[in-house]
Amino acid sequence: MTRMSLRRLAPQRRVPCEETSIELWYGPPEPDDGGYVEPPDQRRWRERRALQYCESCSVRATLEAELRRPAHHQWGVRGGMTERERRALIRARLRAQADQAVS
Numbered sequence: 001m002t003r004m005s006l007r008r009l010a011p012q013r014r015v016p017c018e019e020t021s022i023e024l025w026y027g028p029p030e031p032d033d034g035g036y037v038e039p040p041d042q043r044r045w046r047e048r049r050a051l052q053y054c055e056s057c058s059v060r061a062t063l064e065a066e067l068r069r070p071a072h073h074q075w076g077v078r079g080g081m082t083e084r085e086r087r088a089l090i091r092a093r094l095r096a097q098a099d100q101a102v103s
């Protein structure tokens, strides 16, 4: 979700992900030739910190907006969930839809 679309969701509200470093939400830039790769323990710490911000945020609409994207387009902490959690939720919803279509 872009900062512009966040403003459409909550034009008067201040949201933590707009006021903090983008790296907190998405991690460091992708490694290039021999570049830095975020260690797993640092990633867990960073995601926990971002999730704490989401817990205090009043704009939870970002989650459903993010879930409209396909699983392979999920990046970073958004709407109170990590990208892995959102991918799992999207796949579970797709499986449930497929099961309903069959029955």
Ligand code: SF4
Binding pocket: 006, 015, 016, 017, 018, 053, 054, 057, 058, 059, 060, 062, 063, 077, 078, 079, 080
């Ligand atoms: S819930 Fe999290 S990602 Fe969504 S607007 Fe709030 S701080 Fe940003």
